Amino acid sequence: MAQVDFTVVRSIPLPAREVFDELTDWAGHAEWVPMTRVEILAGEGGPGTEFIATTGLGPAALPDRMRVDSLDPDTMTVVITKIGPVLTGEVRLCVVSTGERSCRLEWFEGIRVPYAPQFLSRPIALAASRGFESAITRMVKRMQSRR
Numbered sequence: 001m002a003q004v005d006f007t008v009v010r011s012i013p014l015p016a017r018e019v020f021d022e023l024t025d026w027a028g029h030a031e032w033v034p035m036t037r038v039e040i041l042a043g044e045g046g047p048g049t050e051f052i053a054t055t056g057l058g059p060a061a062l063p064d065r066m067r068v069d070s071l072d073p074d075t076m077t078v079v080i081t082k083i084g085p086v087l088t089g090e091v092r093l094c095v096v097s098t099g100e101r102s103c104r105l106e107w108f109e110g111i112r113v114p115y116a117p118q119f120l121s122r123p124i125a126l127a128a129s130r131g132f133e134s135a136i137t138r139m140v141k142r143m144q145s146r147r
Helices: 016-023 026-031 118-145
Strands: 002-012 036-042 050-055 062-072 077-085 088-099 102-113
Touching (some): 026 050
Antiparallel strands (some): 050 062
16 A cells, blocks of 8 residues: 655635635535546535545546545635545645735645555656646636636
8 A cells, every 4th residue: 555645735816715615615626626526425514524526437436535624714724534445544725825816725635545556656646746736727717717
């Protein structure tokens, strides 16, 4: 089992609160994460909410079950636990205001990937971080188009 850690940091030309609200709309991730559908299993979005984000098609789809452990709208931070059945680990999201109409998003994932040897952790982390960078770009474009 590989332990895969990566962080994506992006400056975003949108107000921090808007970005935080978009990030914490769990079902909305399906709109900007490619080939992903989201099913809310329990909760209203805050702590205790459980959801599955399934990415891919057919038998190649990866179900990623998660639980929101903490969500602080004042500090714009979220901690999520990946609870399997495939991926386990932690996600931390933080949005920091850098101006009236700009912010910085920090997205960290520390995940355990079964059946992957540890020597593949760096290539997996690189691919995952690039995938999240692309998804964040899609999120920002989507948000800008709604303005």
